[in-house]
Amino acid sequence: MASAPKNSTLKHPSPTPRKSSEDIGEKQVCRSISIRMIRHSESQNNQVYRDARRIFKGGTPEFDLQGWIKYVDDRRSADPGLSAMGEVQAEKLAGYLEPHLRNQASSPVRFVVSPMKRTLLTILPTLTRLNEGSEGEACDVIINGFYHESEGCHTREEVEPGMNAEQINKILELSGVKASYVGFQNGEENGWYSHGEGPETRPASEERAAKFYLWMVEFLDQQLYEAEEQNQEDVFDAGVTLPEEEHERDHDRFGPRTRRRRTAIFVGHGDFMSLVLKRIVAGFGHAVEKESIPHRSAFVHTNTGITELEYFGNGKFLIMSSNQTPHLSGPDDGHLITGGSLKDGWSYLMPNDNFLLDAEVAIAFSDEVQPHVQEQTGALRSLYLSKGVGSNSFIADMNHLDVTDAADRDASNELTVVVNRGLQVVGCASLDEKTGRLSDVVIRPSARRSQAAESLIEAVKSHARQSQKVEKIVVQPKTDEGRAFFKKMGFEFVNDVGQYSEVGTCENIRMECKL
Numbered sequence: 001m002a003s004a005p006k007n008s009t010l011k012h013p014s015p016t017p018r019k020s021s022e023d024i025g026e027k028q029v030c031r032s033i034s035i036r037m038i039r040h041s042e043s044q045n046n047q048v049y050r051d052a053r054r055i056f057k058g059g060t061p062e063f064d065l066q067g068w069i070k071y072v073d074d075r076r077s078a079d080p081g082l083s084a085m086g087e088v089q090a091e092k093l094a095g096y097l098e099p100h101l102r103n104q105a106s107s108p109v110r111f112v113v114s115p116m117k118r119t120l121l122t123i124l125p126t127l128t129r130l131n132e133g134s135e136g137e138a139c140d141v142i143i144n145g146f147y148h149e150s151e152g153c154h155t156r157e158e159v160e161p162g163m164n165a166e167q168i169n170k171i172l173e174l175s176g177v178k179a180s181y182v183g184f185q186n187g188e189e190n191g192w193y194s195h196g197e198g199p200e201t202r203p204a205s206e207e208r209a210a211k212f213y214l215w216m217v218e219f220l221d222q223q224l225y226e227a228e229e230q231n232q233e234d235v236f237d238a239g240v241t242l243p244e245e246e247h248e249r250d251h252d253r254f255g256p257r258t259r260r261r262r263t264a265i266f267v268g269h270g271d272f273m274s275l276v277l278k279r280i281v282a283g284f285g286h287a288v289e290k291e292s293i294p295h296r297s298a299f300v301h302t303n304t305g306i307t308e309l310e311y312f313g314n315g316k317f318l319i320m321s322s323n324q325t326p327h328l329s330g331p332d333d334g335h336l337i338t339g340g341s342l343k344d345g346w347s348y349l350m351p352n353d354n355f356l357l358d359a360e361v362a363i364a365f366s367d368e369v370q371p372h373v374q375e376q377t378g379a380l381r382s383l384y385l386s387k388g389v390g391s392n393s394f395i396a397d398m399n400h401l402d403v404t405d406a407a408d409r410d411a412s413n414e415l416t417v418v419v420n421r422g423l424q425v426v427g428c429a430s431l432d433e434k435t436g437r438l439s440d441v442v443i444r445p446s447a448r449r450s451q452a453a454e455s456l457i458e459a460v461k462s463h464a465r466q467s468q469k470v471e472k473i474v475v476q477p478k479t480d481e482g483r484a485f486f487k488k489m490g491f492e493f494v495n496d497v498g499q500y501s502e503v504g505t506c507e508n509i510r511m512e513c514k515l
């Protein structure tokens with residue numbers, strides 16, 4: 001097949017999926033499933049917290065904490081329904097999703113829904129509308145017990161079991177949809193949180209997010225494999241335009257499509273969706289920085305906020321858009337956008353610096369450093385040892401040594417020393433175990449208010465003493481600030497590069513620390 005000219009529109013000769021990923025012109029065939037992750041409508045608990053913040057002046061110097069706690073405790077429900085605002089949001093969401101899915105998604109649309117009442121009531125109007133007048137199965141609904149909100153189901157720290165399958169079916173029967181159940185750890189005849197021993201802890205939420213992420217990927221992969229094996233036409237490369245599709249506009253969410261796509265809707269909760277999305281972004285490389293401490297980043301969703309993704313198999317995602325509310329975009333809908341501001345408590349997901357900023361030092365041979373650490377140390381050195389911002393660094397790199405010295409630099413003897421705050425590198429240095437040369441030392445300017453720099457150098461000295469491979473550590477500071485710092489850390493000036501004074505600006509000044 002001849003290659004397509006650059007910048008031309010690629011034409012797929014048939015809507016039938018091919019059996020393998022092959023090249024069409026210069027483009028690989030990339031079949032995908034369309035994904036929507038949607039947060040629930042405003043719940044009765046959301047309204048309680050919103051009212052408490054207003055009544056007790058949350059976020060102001062006059063904040064009445066005890067009044068706020070009592071008000072919330074008296075009104076909070078373990079598994080709340082929707083507020084009046086939330087019911088309107090759910091209907092607005094259905095008004096958007098029903099024509100969108102009818103015209104552009106294949107049947108049945110896959111729905112994966114949390115077992116909590118607020119998510120069921122959020123998606124119920126959509127299920128009802130899709131099911132009305134449909135020939136065949138319009139909705140395939142899975143209630144996943146792993147997809148509930150962080151902290152589980154409890155009232156004043158006392159566990160409540162949550163709904164079982166029979167109780168959930170009573171809610172869904174209004175739509176005419178029958179659901180299947182997974183993730184009910186004590187069986188679907190018991191409540192989805194009947195296994196709980198207390199409010200779910202942060203580490204347990206993270207562990208469950210990893211479990212749900214794995215389930216999600218397997219669920220989607222199985223659909224891709226089955227579509228290929230059975231030659232199903234609703235899984236295809238949506239980046240390829242057929243001749244009969246040239247009139248279709250990509251960003252038109254309501255126009256009928258020549259080929260309707262396999263679509264999966266995940267209806268969940270703000271905090272837990274954030275935990276899952278971080279694993280989608282980082283894949284299996286995602287890790288908890290410090291046990292029981294939230295991560296330094298989170299995804300925010302308003303009530304009924306929609307994040308669109310494409311899934312290409314084997315854990316490969318594209319995030320197409322995040323936290324969109326096209327169903328609440330009318331001129332009179334502004335008041336319906338709730339639950340996505342800092343006043344709604346999202347800032348409390350940020351970890352306290354007293355915990356996160358604890359510094360840890362790690363030492364490894366340079367060719368054994370983990371990739372995410374290599375990336376960060378490379379960025380630190382490139383940014384702060386470059387000419388543009390070099391004055392922000394402490395030290396000299398090896399370019400300031402003479403040619404003979406530079407030739408002696410042996411990568412097999414070189415150690416990389418880093419200061420970590422969780423998974424974030426805030427300082428690094430290189431130590432040659434053969435010569436004792438310390439080079440490429442850099443500390444982020446904002447980290448110097450802590451003991452990160454001192455921790456780095458003390459770790460280098462401690463390692464050198466224990467290894468007993470060198471008798472001294474030699475360093476060549478670039479700046480007066482660097483020379484003052486190393487003098488404080490026990491380094492002395494040496495006279496092997498000519499005459500200078502301790503306050504001189506000669507960049508060939510070396511200092512050493514005898515071990």
